[in-house]
Amino acid sequence: MTATHAAGRKLKDAIFDANQACNEAIKIHGADAVTNATIGVVLNEDGKLATLPTVEKTFRAMDFADMVAYAPISGLPAYLDAAIDLTFADNKPDAKFGAIATAGGTGAIHHAIANYAERGDAVLTSDWCWGTYNVICTETGKRLETFKLLDAELNFNISDFAVKVDSLLKKQKSLLVVINTPAHNPTGYALTDSEWDKVLDVLKAQASVGKNISLLVDVAYIDFAGEKNATRAFMKKFSDLPENLFVMVAFSMSKSFTFYGQRTGALIGISPDEKVIEEFKDVGKFSSRAAWSNINRGAQAVLIKMTADKNLMPVYEKERDNLYQMVARRAEVFVKESKDCGLQIVPYRGGFFIAVPAENPAVVCKKLHDDLIFAVPLKLGVRVAACSTSFEKMHGVAEKILRAMK
């Protein structure tokens, strides 16, 4: 009964499948015996969802009418200002900005792909990537092509990036590139300062010959990647860009505020040209009206209230930093043990996940079930969730993966 373009669309859900296998093992062996490294949210050491007391306190003190009234289609203006401030911290580029409230980071990515890639054209991202990029491209009539994230030395593969950009722009007049950094999902990779320079050089070269280039930076996990301004230093590079190189940043409250299910994000546009920003806000508002009308006003109001209270923000940042440190300690165990036992992993620099390249990820994950370890098989390897695997249970996982691969 569906339209022809939608016929047969069905999500493949490797995470759900892995998690379900895990839950079945828990039923038989008990939760203590099982290592669930499939879940993409921060769990405390006791396996319960980690939440931030300051966020909860603010949420509970809200006026009910503020929670349930409609928000403006583009978002509450003070929310958008707060989202911009949080996105850049002290690293605002010399440029004009605009923002549109979106249903989480997904909604932000949706709007960028819907409006900044031609129908039928390719959107470019790395081969290790969040599978939802592909779903959004399919839904909006685009397609996803990939460059190799890593070279043989496990550094950012700038040459493959340049080759793919060049080859697509032989066929396309414009190109949208999606880069998820720092704390890349699913690897934890982050572009270095000089890798960023090279990426921008490639894109500026294309812009200089008249191609319209859009760059979407997905920073969903940025607050789990290190010190606030250090992780955001690259954003300064978005100063004085050419007018036909448009940068967007996908802001999300999901991880930074443990506000996952409240679905609150924003798409932020950065351009030297105010007209590009106005156009960005117009088409974003149009897409929002079509997809969801407006997004969770209560969650926006919580952010406004929190950021307006200068005494509260340091308390919140400390709480959030504690979660980051908890995740980092777990990842450290895995990274160290990988090195000790000789398991090759993608360089991990922060974030929720660590990735192990593998020939047959599904086979490796299946084998790991013998050890009651559950991880997610991706196309290029195995994803281990440092966000949700306890410090204690993380010990020994690397070696068991190595054994499962043999």
Place this chain on the structure above:
Amino acid sequence: MTATHAAGRKLKDAIFDANQACNEAIKIHGADAVTNATIGVVLNEDGKLATLPTVEKTFRAMDFADMVAYAPISGLPAYLDAAIDLTFADNKPDAKFGAIATAGGTGAIHHAIANYAERGDAVLTSDWCWGTYNVICTETGKRLETFKLLDAELNFNISDFAVKVDSLLKKQKSLLVVINTPAHNPTGYALTDSEWDKVLDVLKAQASVGKNISLLVDVAYIDFAGEKNATRAFMKKFSDLPENLFVMVAFSMSKSFTFYGQRTGALIGISPDEKVIEEFKDVGKFSSRAAWSNINRGAQAVLIKMTADKNLMPVYEKERDNLYQMVARRAEVFVKESKDCGLQIVPYRGGFFIAVPAENPAVVCKKLHDDLIFAVPLKLGVRVAACSTSFEKMHGVAEKILRAMK
């Protein structure tokens, strides 16, 4: 910088403009002197947002982790069950059902149009309609065509409906029809039992010659249209439909739970064929993943908690019914005074809005500003919000509109 399909997209926002003009008048003349008939939510007689105590109580008693965890992409299963039960009450048709959680009613309509109309094809609705249908069609690469809602006697124009369906299906293999009833936005019209029979006869005739017909019923305002089962009686007619006549209902918590900004709805599919339902759930889940990943879990959990408590639901229904009665009393004033002074209006049978057909709606609305009355100029007439105009201020509005039209 946008892709060609998005270039120049910009929302026209007649409601926002009207509301802004009103707010300027309030600054000069004070709120007491001004009649704001532009706002599309229920305001109490004191002009404050009406909320439901039982909803607030449930909301405030929620576990915080339940509010902020991710929901499944398709929605919490118990939420979907509750949405189905609330949608039909005692009028479940003899059919199979499926549901997908959506970002409000808008998200439900988005999914139906995205997946059940071919790119480039027309979607059919009435000429008096919610403008956002058009925005969704544009965004998803469809276009909106309309039939005349009313005939010369101000009854449902079944002949124009049949003509338009027939004419579109001469060019299209399939057709999606959108009907907003009862308590149609912006007129308050509702199809009678026999009008429903005629609509379904037209659609069944097309299905019988092999056309794939989808029907989306938008019931956003149903709980402001009368007694629960009386307003839903037409749903029984969706029993034993042909397999190629697929019915969807857009459920929304926005009005029924005064949960506007919490963005919680569902798209419900009704078919004799389980395969059609499975396909519906698959493509809906895919669209959800692409647009917003998942919707407000907290709001879903509130509905689950409320509907699980059989003692709570009658209390909630009483509170909601009080709001309905408050809106109905205001509408009654307008309808009676229209009749008394000879102002022709679209037959009002419930809901938030009343519509007055007019040749030059913008001119009429502008003229009304002299009386410090602010209403929304639509293409076919003037929209008066019974939901937000107080009982006291509603007196005299009809006559002033009549004068403004002369």
